[in-house]
Amino acid sequence: MTDVVEDRSPQVRRTVVKTLVVLAGMFGFAFALVPLYDVFCQVTGLNGKTSTSAQTLVHEEVDTERTVTMQFVTRGSAGLPWKLEAHSRQVRVHPGQSTEVYFTFRNLGDQALVARAVPSVTPSPASLHLRKLACFCFDNQRLAPGESFEAPLVFQLTRDLPEEIKTVTLVYTLYPQDQGPDVAVATVADGAPGSDKGRRPASGEDPGGEA
Amino acid sequence: MASLPPKHRLESSASEASSAGHDEHHYRPGGLMRWVLTTNHKEIGTLYLIFSLTMFLIGGVFALVVRAELFQPGLQLVQPEFFNQMTTMHGLIMVFGAVMPAFVGLANWMVPLQIGAPDMALPRLNNFSFWLLPIAFTLMLSTLFMPGGAPNFGWTFYAPLSTTYAPPSTTFFILSLHIAGISSILGAINIIATILNLRAPGMRLMDMTLFVWTWLITAFLLIAVMPVLAGVVTMMLMDINFGTSFFNAGGGGDPVLFQHLFWFFGHPEVYIMILPAFGIVSVIIPTFARKRLFGYASMVYATASIAILSFLVWAHHMFVVGLPLVAELFFMYSTMLIAVPTGVKVFNWITTLFRGSISFEPAMLFAIAFVVLFTIGGFSGLMLAISPADFQYHDTYFVVAHFHYVLVPGAVFSIMAGVYYWLPKWTGHYPHLRLSQWHFWLSMIGVNLTFFPMHFSGLAGMPRRIPDYSLQFADFNMLSSIGAFMFGFSQLLFVVIVIMCVRGGKKAPAKAWDGAEDLEWTVPSPAPLHTFEHPPQYRPVEH
Incomplete structure (x- = not known):
């Protein structure tokens, strides 16, 4: 037994070193996939994310031949007593045309909070052709209790939007954001569904009845 | 599974001649410490198998809680929150605690014996990788008693269900997966080092048995994807805590992104749980058909192709997340491509049986049931691979039926077949024939009664992971629950058979089965603690 093991232990060591290298490589690869995924999605538009900063208008002639329905959907977040409303649920636009629509943020809770509306586009290939000149989604919003705030979205669907896309849905989901380093943890914890902080009215539709 | 290895008997070990060379074996702690400190591949293999059987029974109890609740529509026995913990823990325990350690245990016992090696290449690492497992799963099971309960987000732990909305015990769950993952990785390194370096002189790679081959390939899969799992759970940990x-x-x-990363690990993982099963069945069927395995080389290449393809199909678990058309088509076709090498394997097994001189020992019964029932699971997998059809099947009991068909009468039956096949080698006794036949038929009927009706309830639209269901599913669910209890309780018979076999029974010769030709049948039964201290004279078999 020993003679065999001794004979082969350098080989065993080599095998082990090789497998350890592969192992470390795969662990790194898992983390490398995170930025790779983001780049891949940015190039292909596959995850429906839009640009996170203002883009310029592409000056092209308006394609009056085609009309695309642009729908706006807004969603709240559990634990965040805010309401986000689109003034118009849907507009019909021509590719190339720039359009302005308004949204209202309302803090229905009893404390000042910071949140951000995170956009998502369906169908996802359309996200490459949606240019935003101005959007509240580029920044965090801070609202005092009961405060409301009207914000514009200026966008353009470029003319190279694929022919088969007739309807584009833009969804804004509100997410609570860290308010600063000192209260960061509390905010995250309060965002959990089990939150019993008396912020419940948030999740529903209407409790702003008397507001 | 739970066989105790034979006591160290010097007279049956060929070690005297060279005993000067391994003094470390002269001091042997007795009692409990013997097991804690052992570096012997047979003892560690036994520990793995006992651990796996324990987890199998615990995970089985969780499954029976689920099936008892689903016996009738409405909420009778448990709260929905607890039901979710049961489905989650059942999946986690069975995948990481029962099936994977059972295969590692079989590899520990049989790989050195089948390649003519004296032990695993790294015996102390072997001890460490086993003892990580009880720690990992004690930690995982302890989450059941923590405030907020155990993980309740399904065994696939999709974020943000497992991050933002998870119970506080999730951090412990992540730690336990890390430990179990390290254990699997160390086990895989050990198996690769053993197979590549310690083969008997003259044994080429293409002379190895298929069990050794499939384990070599499985070990590479483990090396490739367990770090990805570790990465994913680390990211979850950071999302939750940092x-x-x-x-x-x-x-x-x-x-x-979570789902992409998870299934990039997860799909190779499901092959980690089935490739060694292919290997076990590929050694059992030739033995009891008394023929050489048909298409040995094609079996090896098919196994390797399945392993490579497993990295290219992960998004078929995600057809409904909103993939672009091109991706749906790519993952649909690449998934269907896997049916080709799998079909080669099933064809080879059947052709090995063809005109064989077949006898139906318990191991063979389980192996044949494996071929038939795994193929059923494979076909429902093909149905699920069809992306447009998957929009209907997704997250229904049809999926549950599919993966239980490949995992229970697939992986679990192959493990049982392996246990019945090798018990004479481990204990020196044949398992009780009548009782094993009873065990087989009760399991066979129980498993089909449990999972076959799930195809129908799934196609009719019953969703997974919900403790209640509408009335039209009541009959199918009652059948499934009866079958589940039948299958569950018949495993107690299995425990009895294994214990009886350890304690006594018909004596087995070195070559316990008529048609068994591999190297392990050249050492005495029960296999002495130390075997092949001098490399055996290996004569290549013509494949």
Whole structure:
């Protein structure tokens, strides 16, 4: 037994070193996939994310031949007593045309909070052709209790939007954001569904009845 | 599974001649410490198998809680929150605690014996990788008693369900997966080092048995994907505790990324649980058909192709997340491509049986049931691979039926077949024939009664992981529950058979089965603690 093991232990060591290298490589690869995924999605538009900063208008002639329905959907977040409303649920636009629509943020809770509306586009290939000149989604919003705030979205669907896309849905989901380093943890914890902080009215539709 | 290895009997060990060379074996702790400190591949294999059987029974109890609740529509026995913990823990325990350690245990016992090696290449690492497992699973099971309960988000632990909305015990769950993952990785390194370096002189790679081959390939899969699992759970840990946003859309992350990463690990993982099963069946069927395995080389290449393809199909678990058309088509076709090498394997097994001189020992019964029932699971897998059809099947009991057909009468039956096949080698006794036949038929009927009706309830639209269901599913669910209890309780018979076999029974010769030709049948039964201290004279078999 020993003679065999001794004979082969350098080989065993080599095998082990090789497998350890592969192992470390795969662990790194898992983390490398995170930025790779983001780049891949940015190039292909596959995850429906839009640009996170203002883009310029592409000056092209308006394609009056085609009309695309642009729908706006807004969603709240559990634990965040805010309401986000689109003034118009849907507009019909021509590719190339720039359009302005308004949204209202309302803090229905009893404390000042910071949140951000995170956009998502369906169908996802359309996200490459949606240019935003101005959007509240580029920044965090801070609202005092009961405060409301009207914000514009200026966008353009470029003319190279694929022919088969007739309807584009833009969804804004509100997410609570860290308010600063000192209260960061509390905010995250309060965002959990089990939150019993008396912020419940948030999740529903209407409790702003008397507001 | 739970066989105790034979006591160390010097007279049956060929070690005297060379005993000067391994003094470390002269001091042998007795009692409990013998097992804690053992570096012997047979003892560690036994420990793995006992651990796996224990987890199998615990995970089985969780499954029976689920099936008892689903016996009738409405909520009778448990709260929905607890039901979710049961489905989650059942999946986690069975995948990581029962099936994977059972295969590692079989590899520990049989790989050195089948390649003519004296032990595993790294015996102390072997001891360490086993003892990580009880720690990992004690930690995982302890979450059941923590405030907020155990993980309740399904065994696939999709974020943000497992991050933002998870119970506080999730951090312990992550730690336990890390430990179990390290254990699997160390086990895989050991198996690769053993197979590549310690083969008997003259044994080429293409002379190895298929069990050794499939384990070599499985070990490479483990090396490739367990680090990805470790990465994913580390990201979850950071999202939960350190305020990162890998999977949190509010902070710029993407929950779909979680699913990509998880299934990049997860799909190779399901092959990690089935490739060694292919290997076991590929050694059992030739033995009891008394023929050489048909298409040995094609079996090896088919196994390797399945392993490579497993990295290219992960998104078929995610057809409904909103993939672009091109991706749906790519993953649909690449998934269907896997049916080709799998079909080669099933064809080879059947052709090995063809005109064989077949006898139906318990191991063979389980192996044949494996071929038939695994193929059923494979076909429902093909149905699920069809992306447009998957939109209907997704997250229904049809999926549950599919993966239980490949995992229970697939992986679990192959493990039982392996146990019945090798018990004479482990204990020196044949398992009780009548009782094993009873065990087989009760399991066979129980398993089909449990999982076959799930195809129908799934096609009719019953969703997974919900403790209640509408009335039209009542009959199918009652059948499934009766079958589940039948299958569950018949495993107690299995425990009895194994214990009886350890304690006594018909004596087995070195070559316990008529048609068994591999190297392990050249050492005495029960296999002495030390075997092949001098490499055996290996004569290549013509494949």
